[in-house]
Amino acid sequence: DTAVSQTPKYLVTQMGNDKSIKCEQNLGHDTMYWYKQDSKKFLKIMFSYNNKELIINETVPNRFSPKSPDKAHLNLHINSLELGDSAVYFCASSRILGWNTEAFFGQGTRLTVV
Amino acid sequence: AQSVSQHNHHVILSEAASLELGCNYSYGGTVNLFWYVQYPGQHLQLLLKYFSGDPLVKGIKGFEAEFIKSKFSFNLRKPSVQWSDTAEYFCAVNAMDTGRRALTFGSGTRLQVQP
Numbered sequence: 001d002t003a004v005s006q007t008p009k010y011l012v013t014q015m016g017n018d019k020s021i022k023c024e025q026n027l028g029h030d031t032m033y034w035y036k037q038d039s040k041k042f043l044k045i046m047f048s049y050n051n052k053e054l055i056i057n058e059t060v061p062n063r064f065s066p067k068s069p070d071k072a073h074l075n076l077h078i079n080s081l082e083l084g085d086s087a088v089y090f091c092a093s094s095r096i097l098g099w100n101t102e103a104f105f106g107q108g109t110r111l112t113v114v
Numbered sequence: 115a116q117s118v119s120q121h122n123h124h125v126i127l128s129e130a131a132s133l134e135l136g137c138n139y140s141y142g143g144t145v146n147l148f149w150y151v152q153y154p155g156q157h158l159q160l161l162l163k164y165f166s167g168d169p170l171v172k173g174i175k176g177f178e179a180e181f182i183k184s185k186f187s188f189n190l191r192k193p194s195v196q197w198s199d200t201a202e203y204f205c206a207v208n209a210m211d212t213g214r215r216a217l218t219f220g221s222g223t224r225l226q227v228q229p
Contacts, residue, residue, distance in 0.1 A: 031215060033216060035219075040221070041152075041202055041221070041222045041224070042219070042221050042222065043158075043204065043219040043222075044219070045216040045217070045218075048215055048216050050215065055215055056214070056215060056216050090157065090158065096215055102148060102160055102163055103217055104160075105150075105157045105158040105159075106157055107156070107157045108157050
């Protein structure tokens, strides 16, 4: 069973389009995250949700909007895609960090904007 | 805000060589420390973690890391690398007292093991 699953795995789209990436975890965790990995492999937190509540919102363009319908799901919607949005987006989950827990990552979604 | 530095960006080793990857973090309080590995085209997998107790922690696949609080370091080691260890390695920190509920990652070290 896949613990953290993301769909799609690959996404190629044109500039200006709107797209969504879905994430689901079956670990019973209460916290979920979106990370962006750029072309140089640098990983940076974008958003974090705890029990469907947004707790981290880094400096991310407001074209990016996370949505958490329940604790097991955290989706990422991106409006008006730009070339610079091309990256690998990783979803992760954990029990709320700060209590000696670790994060589990999904397979990643490679987004290519052309 | 906490930060993590990985000074080795690209390391090339021959099989059976010993490995040490550096990781330093900048936070004076209590931390949880992690090493993740990313094999080509795959997701991040946890290699090992430090929460408390013995500063020498052992992980999967023969990896270990030592937490040296006075040096703010958490270096990764393996006595004898294999070709299958070729991957990207990331150090990460969770600063426990800040209330920030997310890992901060270093920039990663690409390890290339030559047969």
